[in-house]
Amino acid sequence: MMDPPLVPPHxxxxxxxxxxxxxxxxxxxxxMVAGIxxxxxxxxDGGVVFGxxxxxxSSGVDNWLGSMLTERCGQVIPLIIWSHSECSSAxxxxxxxxxxxxxxxxxxxxxxxxxxxxxIEKVVHLAVEGGGRFVVLVIDESQGMTExxxxxxxxxxxxxxxxxxxxxVISIASVQIFDQPMALALTGGAHAAARFMxxxxxxxxxxxxxxxxxxxxxxxxxxxxxxxSGISFTKGVAPLAWEKGFRMAECAALIWKTxxxxxxxxxxxxxxFPMKTISQVSRNLLLRIASGADPLSVISHSSIRDVVIYxxxxxxxxxxGAAAPRLLRGKK
Amino acid sequence: xxxxxxxLTWYKGSVLPYASLWSTLxxxxxxxxxxxxxxxxxxxxxxxxxxxIEARSGGSAEIVTLVADVLxxxxxxxxxxxxxxxxxxxxxxxxxxxxxxxCPQCIRLGYHTWLMSIRLVVECPIHHVxxxxxxxxxxxxxxxxxxxxxxxxxxxxxxxxxxxIPYSMRQPTLAQEGINAWSEVAQWVHQAEKMHVNFxxxxxxxxxxxxxxxxxxxxxxxxxxxxxxxxxxxWHSAKSSIEHWTPYTANTSIKTKNVVGKCYEEFESSPQLSxxxxxxxxxxxxxxxxxxxxxxxxxxxxxxxxxxxxFYQKTPVRDAFLEMLWTRRIETHAxxxxxxxxxxxxxxxxxxxxxxxxFKKKPQNFAYTELVNYRHDTWLQYHYSxxxxxxxxxxxxxxxxxxxxxxxxxxxxxxxxxxEGRIAWYSIEKSDELLFVGYTKNMKKTSFSFDIKLQPxxxxxxxxxxYKNTYAVEMDxxxxxxxKSVKAxxxxxxxxxxxxxxxxxYYENYKIKCFLFDRVFNFAATTPDGILxxxxxxxxxxxxxxxxxxxxxxxxxGCVAPSGVRYSIGFEPSNVYTLNLLAEGNFFRFNxxxxx
Numbered sequence: 063m064m065d066p067p068l069v070p071p072h073x074x075x076x077x078x079x080x081x082x083x084x085x086x087x088x089x090x091x092x093x094m095v096a097g098i099x100x101x102x103x104x105x106x107d108g109g110v111v112f113g114x115x116x117x118x119x120s121s122g123v124d125n126w127l128g129s130m131l132t133e134r135c136g137q138v139i140p141l142i143i144w145s146h147s148e149c150s151s152a153x154x155x156x157x158x159x160x161x162x163x164x165x166x167x168x169x170x171x172x173x174x175x176x177x178x179x180x181x182i183e184k185v186v187h188l189a190v191e192g193g194g195r196f197v198v199l200v201i202d203e204s205q206g207m208t209e210x211x212x213x214x215x216x217x218x219x220x221x222x223x224x225x226x227x228x229x230x231v232i233s234i235a236s237v238q239i240f241d242q243p244m245a246l247a248l249t250g251g252a253h254a255a256a257r258f259m260x261x262x263x264x265x266x267x268x269x270x271x272x273x274x275x276x277x278x279x280x281x282x283x284x285x286x287x288x289x290x291s292g293i294s295f296t297k298g299v300a301p302l303a304w305e306k307g308f309r310m311a312e313c314a315a316l317i318w319k320t321x322x323x324x325x326x327x328x329x330x331x332x333x334x335f336p337m338k339t340i341s342q343v344s345r346n347l348l349l350r351i352a353s354g355a356d357p358l359s360v361i362s363h364s365s366i367r368d369v370v371i372y373x374x375x376x377x378x379x380x381x382x383g384a385a386a387p388r389l390l391r392g393k394k
Numbered sequence: 395x396x397x398x399x400x401x402l403t404w405y406k407g408s409v410l411p412y413a414s415l416w417s418t419l420x421x422x423x424x425x426x427x428x429x430x431x432x433x434x435x436x437x438x439x440x441x442x443x444x445x446x447i448e449a450r451s452g453g454s455a456e457i458v459t460l461v462a463d464v465l466x467x468x469x470x471x472x473x474x475x476x477x478x479x480x481x482x483x484x485x486x487x488x489x490x491x492x493x494x495x496x497c498p499q500c501i502r503l504g505y506h507t508w509l510m511s512i513r514l515v516v517e518c519p520i521h522h523v524x525x526x527x528x529x530x531x532x533x534x535x536x537x538x539x540x541x542x543x544x545x546x547x548x549x550x551x552x553x554x555x556x557x558x559i560p561y562s563m564r565q566p567t568l569a570q571e572g573i574n575a576w577s578e579v580a581q582w583v584h585q586a587e588k589m590h591v592n593f594x595x596x597x598x599x600x601x602x603x604x605x606x607x608x609x610x611x612x613x614x615x616x617x618x619x620x621x622x623x624x625x626x627x628x629w630h631s632a633k634s635s636i637e638h639w640t641p642y643t644a645n646t647s648i649k650t651k652n653v654v655g656k657c658y659e660e661f662e663s664s665p666q667l668s669x670x671x672x673x674x675x676x677x678x679x680x681x682x683x684x685x686x687x688x689x690x691x692x693x694x695x696x697x698x699x700x701x702x703x704x705f706y707q708k709t710p711v712r713d714a715f716l717e718m719l720w721t722r723r724i725e726t727h728a729x730x731x732x733x734x735x736x737x738x739x740x741x742x743x744x745x746x747x748x749x750x751x752x753f754k755k756k757p758q759n760f761a762y763t764e765l766v767n768y769r770h771d772t773w774l775q776y777h778y779s780x781x782x783x784x785x786x787x788x789x790x791x792x793x794x795x796x797x798x799x800x801x802x803x804x805x806x807x808x809x810x811x812x813x814e815g816r817i818a819w820y821s822i823e824k825s826d827e828l829l830f831v832g833y834t835k836n837m838k839k840t841s842f843s844f845d846i847k848l849q850p851x852x853x854x855x856x857x858x859x860x861y862k863n864t865y866a867v868e869m870d871x872x873x874x875x876x877x878k879s880v881k882a883x884x885x886x887x888x889x890x891x892x893x894x895x896x897x898x899x900y901y902e903n904y905k906i907k908c909f910l911f912d913r914v915f916n917f918a919a920t921t922p923d924g925i926l927x928x929x930x931x932x933x934x935x936x937x938x939x940x941x942x943x944x945x946x947x948x949x950x951x952g953c954v955a956p957s958g959v960r961y962s963i964g965f966e967p968s969n970v971y972t973l974n975l976l977a978e979g980n981f982f983r984f985n986x987x988x989x990x
Contacts, residue, residue, distance in 0.1 A: 164401070
């Protein structure tokens with residue numbers, strides 16, 4: 063007999079839980095924002111946020127960084143979030159940056175020089191609109207940045223300095239970036255490293271049962287849909303279970319134990335788990351309960367174990383374990 | 395509703411007061427490296443055939459809205475002068491430069507306003523440098539082309555760039571003195587929007603128009619902006635001076651309901667009434683018999699406007715009037731020369747076709763605001779005619795005096811463009827009245843009225859009599875030919891000081907008053923209405939000559955006397971004399987009357 067679909071038919075197709083268009087707030091995100099906030103306070107030229115893949119860095123940057131920095135600083139922080147893609151020329155990179163800044167003519171044909179002018183003016187505009195003299199450029203997946211790309215960025219940075227605008231470059235990278243400052247320094251890109259990579263901040267995974275409980279409580283209290291309704295995801299998709307007192311946060315202990323238990327043998331990395339696994343497991347559980355399954359059977363040990371294994375937990379943690387020496391080196 | 399996908403780099407609220415759309419687009423082009431059609435693309439306008447010229451010079455409010463939407467500005471941020479066409483057309487004739495002007499320093503600071511085109515502003519009120527319409531380096535025309543709403547070139551073809559200051563291109567500022575100055579200019583232009591003006595060939599040249607501006611602003615109660623150059627600056631390079639321009643003013647109520655009647659009542663005391671009279675006389679002479687009745691009707695319905703309207707449109711009629719003015723002056727055998735080239739033809743009816751055409755169309759050489767209605771139209775026509783008369787008056791005086799000085803009668807009439815560059819008039823609608831000021835370049839400080847002032851040399855009694863009767867001449871009633879001289883000063887020039895004698899002669903039973911003027915070599919005799927004039931080597935021969943003149947006159951003009959109409963020649967009532975020719979049967983009776 064075929065398994066029923068995970069997403070029950072009665073759920074609205076545009077529910078964030080269905081579309082996976084949501085981001086749970088984690089202590090790691092809080093720590094990252096605090097770190098970047100500190101750099102802002104210090105008016106640094108840049109810094110590196112690094113962590114293993116799938117730990118939720120990009121999600122944190124895309125969904126939380128802007129609003130949290132605004133809240134922290136009490137003003138809108140001009141922010142350009144650029145997901146790095148390989149650029150074969152300076153013009154393409156400037157165009158890509160302009161696109162990230164939601165510039166209307168980013169896709170139009172221009173020479174490299176003209177695009178540079180457009181970019182400078184756009185950044186100056188963002189800075190002035192933000193009421194200050196700085197703009198934060200967040201480069202996601204910056205581990206892929208080539209030396210040439212760093213040099214083009216240094217040029218933009220210098221030109222903006224002449225306009226008395228500080229471009230603060232935050233590199234969000236998977237762990238291998240950590241090797242890069244030295245590598246850049248050795249290959250002649252020392253000024254890029256010296257500008258943008260002097261400060262580092264490690265992006266942690268979920269490192270304790272309490273943290274996991276906090277994250278999962280987001281389904282119970284920190285979310286709402288329809289927006290502004292005050293109905294949390296758990297209450298909204300599984301109202302009967304909610305009435306009976308079911309809360310996602312209660313699953314935290316069991317999930318944590320299962321994840322620890324399901325670590326690959328000989329795992330020597332830090333006891334941190336990626337958000338990717340956690341969100342996938344918790345979504346799976348919640349949708350099954352929403353389908354009408356008995357909450358008690360869904361959150362049973364065996365059921366959770368099946369889901370954790372199904373989500374590729376072991377494989378992912380093997381990769382994290384492999385990067386462990388670098389991660390630990392960067393641990394403050 | 396336009397839907398803008400992604401914004402451009404633009405600093406909201408940075409459109410400066412009175413900034414032209416062109417300068418806004420100049421900045422947008424600089425900031426974004428705009429290309430042709432970019433703005434249309436961003437605004438998702440598919441009609442690529444939108445005329446770009448409209449954006450620079452035309453009155454396309456849609457373009458302004460489109461640009462405002464794309465830049466994320468409020469439509470209200472753009473001034474009412476952001477387009478060249480928003481400055482009234484008539485200003486571009488003389489008062490504003492059709493070629494764009496700008497201050498080189500303001501351009502560098504990202505500012506330009508079409509108000510800079512007003513030629514009365516010679517220097518930038520902020521930087522005090524001359525406003526230019528050409529490149530500083532090569533002298534070529536300032537190009538302000540737009541291609542697809544992007545500024546075509548950020549500099550001159552010679553390679554000279556605008557030299558933009560980035561900071562100003564982003565967020566330009568306008569000094570308070572500039573805001574104040576341009577606000578005044580804007581107010582002035584707003585007033586100009588409500589004005590009616592002459593833009594026919596008869597208007598003065600540009601320099602004279604500029605020079606006259608301070609004067610008419612003062613006369614019409616329009617504030618003259620401080621950043622405008624004073625009139626002296628323009629008179630310096632003008633062909634004439636302010637003394638050459640004879641002013642003329644009039645006003646009427648806009649709110650009067652009984653429009654036509656009220657309007658005409660005001661004219662009754664106007665010297666222009668004589669135009670009507672002159673014209674009716676002329677038409678009678680020019681037209682066939684059956685047209686006489688029309689003239690009569692015109693007289694009775696008191697419609698001088700239509701006649702005066704015809705007056706300036708028809709050269710022969712004008713010439714006739716000019717001659718009439720001439721014949722008011724002393725000239726030997728003047729009566730023989732009245733309408734010397736008159737040829738009575740059937741198509742002379744054409745001259746009075748005004749009655750049919752009166753309501754049909756406005757003349758093409760006046761600039762009107764939309765508010766002008768039929769009544770104001772005719773009112774303006776009327777006063778324009780008055781200015782033409784004033785000019786003709788000066789012309790006539792000038793030519794006659796020249797003739798007299800040279801003792802040679804120059805009767806040639808310059809038909810071609812005799813009014814060209816000599817009549818300026820400006821009218822504005824104020825709250826409840828229409829004001830009119832006009833100036834004619836007749837090179838004379840003469841008033842239009844036939845005003846002769848005499849200076850008595852005799853007793854106080856004579857003095858009183860002088861002011862009672864404008865021609866103050868002591869005479870002995872018992873002796874018909876008795877002369878006593880007084881010194882006279884004529885206001886019209888020509889006879890600065892001369893001796894006047896009064897006498898009478900009789901034609902049949904009628905007593906005709908004559909005046910004799912003591913000239914350098916001979917005597918000139920004239921009747922008060924000026925129709926009959928003659929010369930003589932002494933007083934007696936002068937009188938004899940005028941007597942002969944009267945006889946010839948009566949023979950020539952006294953034989954037709956239709957329907958007992960009273961034809962009146964002369965100027966009244968503010969003028970001095972009238973001579974009525976009363977038709978009684980087949981005879982004319984001269985009836986001279988003094989008007990005090």
